Amino acid sequence: MLGRVEPIDDIAELMAGIGRKARAAAQPLSIASPEQKMIALIAMADAVDRRAAEILEANRQDMADGEKAGMAASLLDRLKLDTGRIAAISESIRTIAALKDPVGDIIAEWDRPNGLHIERVRTPLGVIGVIYESRPNVTADAGALCLKSGNAVILRGGSDSAHSSRAIHAALAEGLEAADLPADAIQLIPVTDRAAVGEMLKGLDGNLDVIIPRGGKSLVARVQAEARVPVFAHLEGLCHVYVDASADLDMARRIIVNAKMRRTGVCGSAETLLLDRLIAPARLLPLLEDLHAAGCEIRGDASVVQLFVAAKPATEEDWSTEYLDAIISVKLVDGIGDAIAHINRYSSHHTEAVIAEDVHVVERFFNEIDSAILLHNASTQFADGGEFGMGAEIGIATGKMHARGPVGVEQLTSFKYRVRGNGQTRP
Amino acid sequence: MLGRVEPIDDIAELMAGIGRKARAAAQPLSIASPEQKMIALIAMADAVDRRAAEILEANRQDMADGEKAGMAASLLDRLKLDTGRIAAISESIRTIAALKDPVGDIIAEWDRPNGLHIERVRTPLGVIGVIYESRPNVTADAGALCLKSGNAVILRGGSDSAHSSRAIHAALAEGLEAADLPADAIQLIPVTDRAAVGEMLKGLDGNLDVIIPRGGKSLVARVQAEARVPVFAHLEGLCHVYVDASADLDMARRIIVNAKMRRTGVCGSAETLLLDRLIAPARLLPLLEDLHAAGCEIRGDASVVQLFVAAKPATEEDWSTEYLDAIISVKLVDGIGDAIAHINRYSSHHTEAVIAEDVHVVERFFNEIDSAILLHNASTQFADGGEFGMGAEIGIATGKMHARGPVGVEQLTSFKYRVRGNGQTRP
Structure with a gap:
């Protein structure tokens, strides 16, 4: 069935049924015990390891199709x-299994003068839809994170990885069965038509509570524009590093090269470097030389081009470009105020770093920039749920509602209030 | 200008300008000190008191127009x-002034093995749009709550209360000026065309971060259906009270009458009463007699009609009707499991109460029902931000994303991560 074009009506019907089954599974899942979910997750990890040959064979088919x-x-x-990547998949599921169960966690509690005791406790969101492209490991990560947080999940993988995703999904299903949890808790859509995505964006008759798109900008933009349900979206990571005159410049050298070059294709990679004009040119040069030596193209403003012969001139477009490549735009700024103004104008509000020893500079950077993650004296490449200690993430949200920054199991929950009284009526 | 129909193009232009001004005001507002915001709020309350005669005169105009x-x-x-209601308005602003400032509050913090220290801190959401109908006090409550939480707000009041809202807004503007905060922090749209609402629903070119509709179901439904920005909506409060066989029935009598009859027009008013079939008829009757004596119409299932002669038969529609009136639907159920099934089927997930002494019954009710507020041995009429100790509320959210239950100053915030390092790069 994979990849075959079905008549639209069938897809609508298929998706409506998947939505109903997910909603039905969400209720028992929301009250499943932490132990039951942990048993399921460990059984899933074991099944991934045991089925490694089968998953590799499925992946070979996808690779052959892709090459063709x-x-x-x-x-x-x-x-x-x-085999290494499959081991990483099962290891990631085991990490998620070992996380603290968020459901039922008391986030806050207080007493009222009339004797009422109020608790705010975490609850699952309900049914989560994940729309992704070619990475097959998303099937396992998304399935495991949603299960841990007590949510049913509908997975819509890309057609490129359809066989691999199906083989991984079979391992997840085995884990659900081992723990006596509903099979519909983790459903993989059995067709890869775009129409299936369209149905998800319409919300499956109220049976889908949130959509998480994982993929390129065009997918995310389509989901954001068309979805009739809330979206946890990661649009882009146009991350900045600002080096203040008070910075430890040896530290700045190490951080800048890491922030840009550790991996250039990730969202936490730095795209623009802002340098305080008060730093002496002789001390600035090594920062740029290191980047250049590491294979990074430098596009600078007029001052930078004058200073560093290998720099190309930056255009206005460079300041708002997420390269995701070994290219960086560099600008000299007049101190922290100017740096903040540049970042607030061009940033995608994802992640920014300040390298400085002056605490007042750091406090202004932390207070006056409204991005999901602000770092002091550390690399922007730490923008990651695992690095934050969340165990794993389903993505990084660049919106400000509900989830912001790394989306881990806690961010996949809502909450409710439990109020205990002894006969209180309201005057 | 009020109420005059303007050409659509002018409205679009007007609203776009309001959006830009709100966004520009949001930045200084987000870094305003707690003291500065408190000074503004106290000056607003003083101005409301000082301008009482003027506000009353404006209100008389609205009343005359309404009567006509x-x-x-x-x-x-x-x-x-x-004068009493005006005193309540200024008192409410003073209560909000005295609340803890949420901006910058550290919600969570932890250390990583590599020495990074991570803080999750509250930040304002940005620009909030409030669309409301005839209650003039919403102008003051919404303006004050948004200011306290560091957000710019665009107020779109109903045409019925246009003069009153304008007079109250003038008092708020005086408070902003006294604290040297931007006048555009609290803007009241100067026209009452429906087209202005349409522009808000489209998001004012990205200059509106969230919309809060306050009003009847048709307004809320329109906003939910058409908004291209997140909505904190209160759709309906179909609240249940379940009385278990283990209940203290004297307590149950008091709570039921209060839950239904204290004020029948509020969202926390009970609409359906579920009674455990194991309670002896002779002990059930007083519960219904009290309601009936208090002037409440009782619509019961077959068992209830048989038991209580004054009860009218309920139809299927009754179980999903929010009466907002002195009417209640009553059903006998087979214990907690049956009560939970009924509530999960018909509830609007707003507020439900259980009257029981058996702790296992209470725990099942708390765990297996997914409504924003669950109460044990207390009246559903406590579903209110003030009663929760939040000082004031801008509404009660029935959605599960971001805000759920009473929306006070904390719920009007997002968060960001501040990460402090000493040179960490990512391996």
């Missing part, structure tokens, strides 16, 4: 599984 | 101000 279709090498690399 | 237009008595009562 002329898929780009970078996409083929994202798609490819090997 | 044949407005219903209940709506006229909502619209009407007197």
Whole structure:
């Protein structure tokens, strides 16, 4: 059935049924015990390991199809599984299994003068839809994170990785069965039509509570524009590093190279470097030389081009470009105020770092910039749920509602109030 | 200008300008000190008191217009101000002034093995749009709550209360000026065209972060259906009270009458009473007699009609009707499991109460029902931000994303992460 174009009516019907089954599974899942969910997750990890050969064989089919279709090498690399990557998948599920169960966690509690005791406790969101592209490991990560947080999930993987996702999903299903949890808790849509995405965006008759798109900008933009349900979206990571005159410049060198070059294709990679004009040119140069030596193209404003012969001139467009590549835009600014103004104008509100020893500079940076993650004297590449200690993430949200920054199990929950009284009536 | 129909293009332009001004005001507001906001709020309360005569005169104009237009008595009562109600408005602003400032509050903090220290801190949401109908006090409450939480607000009041809202807004503007805060922090739209609402629903070119509709179901439904920005909506409060066989029935009598009859027109008023079939008929009867004596119409299932002669038969529609009136639907159920099933099927997930002494019954009720507020041995009429100790509320959210239950100053915030390092790079 995979990849075959079905008549639209069938897709609508198929998706409506998937929505109803997810909603039905969400209720028992919301009251499943932490132990039951942990048993399921460990059984899933074991099943992934046990089924490794089968998953690799499925992946070989996807790879062969991709090569035949002329898929780009970078996409083929994202798609490819090997024994090491499969071990990483089962390890990630075990990490999620070991996390604290968020459901029922008391976030806050207080007493009222009339004797009422109020608790705010975490609850699952309900049914989560995840729309992703070629990475097969998302099937496992999203399935495991949603289960841990007590949510039913509808997975819509890309057609490129359809066989791999199906093989991984079979392992997840085995885990659900081992723990006596409903099979519909984790559903993988069995067709890869775009119409299925359209149905999800319409909300499956109220049976979908939130959509998480994981993929390129065009997918995310389509989901944001068309979805009739809330979206946890990661649009782009146009991350800045500002080096203040008070900075430890040896530290700045190490952080800048790491922030830009550790991995250039991730959302936490730095795209623009802002340098305090008060730093002496002789001390600035090494910062740029390090980047250049590491293979990074430098696009600078007029001052930078004058200072560093290998720099190309930056255009206005450079300040709002997420390169996701070994390119960085560099600008000299007049101190922290000017840096903040530049960031507030061009940032995608994802992640920004300040390198400074002056605490007043750091406090202004922390207070006056409204981005999800602000770092002091550390690399922007720490923008990651695992690095934050959340165990794993389903993505990084760039919106400000509900979830912001890394989306882990806590961010996949809502809350309710439990109020205990002894006969109180309201005057 | 009020109420005059403007050409649509002018409205679009007007609203776009209001959006830009709100966004520009949001930045200084987000970094305003707690003291500065408190000074503004106290000056606003003082100005409301000082301008009482002026506000009353404006309200008399609205009342005269309403009477001329044949407005219903209940709506006229909502619209009407007197010296007592004006004192309540300024008192409410003073209560909000005295609340803890949420901005910058550290919600959580932890250390990572690599020495990074992570803080999650509250930040304002940005620009909030409030769309409301005839109650003039919403102008003051919404303006004060948004200011306290560091947000700019765009107020779109109803045409019925246009003069009153304008007079109250003038007092708020005086408070902003006294604290040297931007006048555009609290803007009241100077026209009452429906087209202005349409522009808000489209999001004012990205200059509106969330919309809060306060009013009847048709307004809320329109906003939910059409808004392209997040909505904190209160759709309906179909609240249940379940009386278990283990209940203290004297307590149950008091709570039921209060839950239904204290005020029948509020969202926390009980609409359905579920009675455990194990309670002896002779002990059940007083519960119904009390309600009946208090002037409440009882619509019961077959068992209830048989038991209580004054009960009318309930139809299927009754179980999903929010009466907002002195009417209650009553059903006998087979214990807690049956009560939970009924509530999960018909509830609007707003507020439910259980009257029981058996702790296992209470725990099942608390765990297996997914409503914003669950109460044990207390009246559903406590569903209110003030009663929760939040000082004041801008509404009660029935959605599960971001805000749920009473929306006070904390719920009007987002958060960001501040990460402090000493040179960490990511391996």
